Amino acid sequence: METEKTEILIIGGGIAGCIAAISLIDTYQVTLLDKLPEPTERIGESLAPASQRILKQLDLLEGLENQVGTLYQKNMGMQSYWGNDQVHLVDDLRNPDGFVKNLDRQAFETYLRKTAEARGVRCLWGSKLHSSSYENARWQVQLMASETSLSTSTISASFVIDASGRQSHFARSLGIKRQVEDRLVACWVTLPNTKTNTMSTISASENGWWYSAVIPGNKRVVAFHTDADLVAKSELKTTASFLELAKGNPVMWSLLGEHENAIAFKGTVAANSTKLEQVAGQQWVALGDAALSFDPLSSQGMYNAMAGAMQLQALLVQYGFTETLQKIHTEQTENIWQHYLRHKGIFYQAETRWKESAFWKRRFETDHCD
Numbered sequence: 001m002e003t004e005k006t007e008i009l010i011i012g013g014g015i016a017g018c019i020a021a022i023s024l025i026d027t028y029q030v031t032l033l034d035k036l037p038e039p040t041e042r043i044g045e046s047l048a049p050a051s052q053r054i055l056k057q058l059d060l061l062e063g064l065e066n067q068v069g070t071l072y073q074k075n076m077g078m079q080s081y082w083g084n085d086q087v088h089l090v091d092d093l094r095n096p097d098g099f100v101k102n103l104d105r106q107a108f109e110t111y112l113r114k115t116a117e118a119r120g121v122r123c124l125w126g127s128k129l130h131s132s133s134y135e136n137a138r139w140q141v142q143l144m145a146s147e148t149s150l151s152t153s154t155i156s157a158s159f160v161i162d163a164s165g166r167q168s169h170f171a172r173s174l175g176i177k178r179q180v181e182d183r184l185v186a187c188w189v190t191l192p193n194t195k196t197n198t199m200s201t202i203s204a205s206e207n208g209w210w211y212s213a214v215i216p217g218n219k220r221v222v223a224f225h226t227d228a229d230l231v232a233k234s235e236l237k238t239t240a241s242f243l244e245l246a247k248g249n250p251v252m253w254s255l256l257g258e259h260e261n262a263i264a265f266k267g268t269v270a271a272n273s274t275k276l277e278q279v280a281g282q283q284w285v286a287l288g289d290a291a292l293s294f295d296p297l298s299s300q301g302m303y304n305a306m307a308g309a310m311q312l313q314a315l316l317v318q319y320g321f322t323e324t325l326q327k328i329h330t331e332q333t334e335n336i337w338q339h340y341l342r343h344k345g346i347f348y349q350a351e352t353r354w355k356e357s358a359f360w361k362r363r364f365e366t367d368h369c370d
């Protein structure tokens with residue numbers, strides 16, 4: 001079988017992988033692969049305003065803003081029911097980086113993939129990591145076609161970036177484990193939006209918290225977040241069981257109650273906070289969710305993936321594939337993680353109504369606040 005050579009191989013063409021590829025293509029020969037032939041519909045739409053600086057730096061912002069209404073819609077702010085029954089409004093009117101953008105995630109990821117291709121990144125869609133070995137100071141990475149599970153090719157790379165998301169497939173194949181902070185999951189649905197108020201909404205309840213946002217196509221996403229062991233699996237399986245849970249939260253019930261027949265149940269995904277125990281090694285690093293996965297309450301996952309990619313690009317340009325790069329990347333990632341844990345603690349501890357319920361008790365007992 002023929003072996004292709006590349007300088008940097010990026011495993012995972014999500015936000016972290018695409019931004020890393022686009023930022024590195026002027027300096028290195030880059031190959032980017034993803035197991036999915038094309039992006040699929042997924043939850044995770046709020047793009048933090050600071051991300052726009054990165055998109056601008058990479059000449060991606062104008063292309064995004066030209067597609068308002070299809071790629072994203074402006075988020076007018078957040079109404080939050082957290083800590084008491086009163087609504088608390090947060091908007092970005094005075095934020096110098098502008099408003100949050102509510103993305104169509106599938107369309108945004110397609111936009112990033114197309115830009116990577118157009119800028120000269122060698123892209124292999126529908127190919128997944130099968131196995132790898134380190135030989136003669138290079139990584140030999142075997143790929144497999146996702147659809148047929150047949151081994152297709154080998155790529156020889158000087159450096160590997162694991163951007164495969166919270167599964168961190170490359171690092172995991174090296175035997176590296178993840179530190180797991182909690183068991184948060186998110187169960188989500190979509191439905192047509194019928195309200196004129198398009199602010200996002202967050203609302204705490206006894207066993208977790210709810211979230212709703214309006215995305216392009218006048219569609220609404222609604223998600224319930226709880227710990228996997230606190231609800232029976234059957235309660236997170238169907239529209240009917242989702243609606244039963246929503247009845248306990250009047251704010252969400254007012255969005256969902258009249259639309260039972262228009263709700264599309266999407267499933268339950270992992271949403272817990274985890275950290276890869278080792279985020280860099282001999283000629284490889286982990287990036288984005290592969291390194292650190294955040295609680296969706298933070299709405300920082302995409303920003304972290306982008307900012308991490310930019311920091312890594314600067315390190316790769318300055319230090320190449322060296323131990324210094326590994327050391328600095330490890331320190332930077334650890335600093336972000338510590339900062340994140342402190343903030344997560346502060347946010348959860350602001351909700352004191354159900355201190356004795358298991359969901360909130362756990363979040364009070366893990367004290368990361370200084």
Ligand SMILES: Cc1cc2nc3c(=O)[nH]c(=O)nc-3n(C[C@H](O)[C@H](O)[C@H](O)COP(=O)(O)OP(=O)(O)OC[C@H]3O[C@@H](n4cnc5c(N)ncnc54)[C@H](O)[C@@H]3O)c2cc1C
Pocket residue numbers: 011012013014015016017033034035036043044045046047048127128129163164165166167169186223269270271287288289290294296299300301302303305
């Ligand atoms: C419920 C929920 C809500 C969220 N809401 C928000 C939000 O509002 N705002 C926000 O900023 N963030 C949000 N996030 C977080 C955000 O989605 C992630 O932080 C972001 O997707 C991380 O990007 P990534 O590129 O690191 O990983 P991913 O987006 O997971 O991309 C990884 C890519 O790797 C590919 N891949 C995986 N394994 C392999 C393999 N073996 N071989 C090849 N390819 C592979 C996958 O197909 C995928 O395309 C949310 C997350 C959850 C769970």
